[in-house]
Amino acid sequence: MTQRKIEYTALDQIxxxxxxxxLGRSAHRENLAPDEIYNLMRDWSLEELATSFLESGFWAHEAVLCVEEEVYGEERLVVIEGNRRIAALMRLKKAFDGDDTSKKWLEIIDGVDEPDDLFDQVPFIRLNSRNEVDAFLGFRHVTGIKEWAPPEKAQFIAKLIDENGLSYRDVMRQIGSKTPTVQRNYIAYSILMQMEETEGLDVGKVEDKFSVLFLSLARSDVREFLGVKEKFEVPPEQVKPAISKDYVQNLKEYSRWLFGDEENAAVVTDSRQVDKFAKVLASAEGLDYLRTVKRPSLEKAFVIAGGDQEELYELMTTAAYNVEEALSSIHHYAEDERLIRIVQRLSANVTQINKIFEL
Structure with missing residues (x-):
């Protein structure tokens, strides 16, 4: 973004x-009126900003970024960056005007005179277009300290690719993320869009757990189940549709097990279970269990899929190494009563293992 001068305008002009x-995709689709947008934002932890404005004013270096656009039938200065600051000013103005009577906001202005020029001299920087600030927004909200939620990040990345024609690498350079992360976000968002058009899927539940969708795509078994494995090797324009028609039924099952629907609870209840879920998807036996049992359990599906075998290898290997290490000094404590009880327990367990393996 080129250097631009700071201008000032009245709050009611922004x-x-x-x-x-x-605001989220659902709000975008509803084409909300200004008051409805404000109502969505009025509880976005605005109190701290309002208190700062009353104590220190609206500093010029915190100028909001605006673009002139036609909204609601007229040309307005639309805030591209700094919406929380403007929403805080709006709520503060309503409190002073007596239009906001919440106890918390009345306490904020209690004993304070309405500041001169706070609502008449709002600092802003005028942009030529939204695209002018894309890189800044990417660094600030996708990889920076004021991050958007996962679906919002993915939506922004998809916008850069679909509307601006950028490649994964171009986006990576703009927002400072890694190329595979950009790629996976784009594919995850493309899948979300396809889910929205697929009958029988509850996209609201998917959006609420978008990070789980994103994380699951890092697993090759998940990508193979959805038929998108090869998509990670092709440019964005060849990604859509993310799921081919041959895999749409798998997509429906994947969505039901991972996110649930009106009739079924999600099988995966925690993002830390994604690895186990991927293992189940790669197993014919595990899939058969998920598909045939009315209320399947991920833990049971994982065992059926043989997923606990690797865990067993690790447990037994660790136990063997620990015993070998203990043998180097255990003879020094042959009379220790506590150690004797531990050894007796270990011996009983080893005897049971020997019976199982007929050793």
Whole structure:
């Protein structure tokens, strides 16, 4: 973004951004009116910002970034970056005007005179277009300290690719992320869009757990189940549709097990279970269990899929190494009563293992 001068305008000349990624896709689809956008934002932890404005004013170096656009039938300055600051000012103004009577906000202005020029001299920087600030937003909200939620990040990345024609690597350079992360976000968002058009899927549940969708795509077994493994080796324009028609039924099953629906609870209840879920998807026996049992358990499916075998190898190997290490000094404590009880327990367990393996 080129260097631009700071200008000032009245608060009522600035509009909150109806395309603000933090509002969410459902709000974008509903084409909300200004008051509805404000109502969505009025509880976005604005109190600290408002208190700062009353104590220190609106510093010029915190100027919001705006673009002139036609919204709601008229040309307005629309905030591209700084919507929370403007929403905080709006709520503060409503409190002073007596339009906001919440106890918390009345306490904020209690004993304080309405500051001169706070609502009439709002600092802003005028942009030529939204695209001018894309790189800044990417660094700040995708990889920076003020991160958007996972679906908002993916939506922004998809916008850069679909609307600006950027490659994965171009986006990586703009926002400072890694190319595989950009790629997986784009594919995950493409799958979300396809789910939205697929009958019988509850996209709301998927959006709420978008990070789980994103994480699952890092597992080759998940990508193979969905038929998208090869998509990670091709450019964005060849990704859509993310799921071919031959795998749509798998997509429906994947969505039901991972996110649940109106009739079924999710089988995967924690993002830490994604590895186990991937193991089950790679197993014919595990899949058969998920498909035939009315209320399947991921833990049971994991065992059926043989997933606990690797865990067993690790447990037994660790036990063997620990015993070998203990043998180097255990003879020094042959009369220790506590150690004797531990050895007796170990001996009983080894006897049971020998019976199982007929040793």
């Amino acid at each position: 509009a909150l951004d109806p395309l603000n990624p933090r």
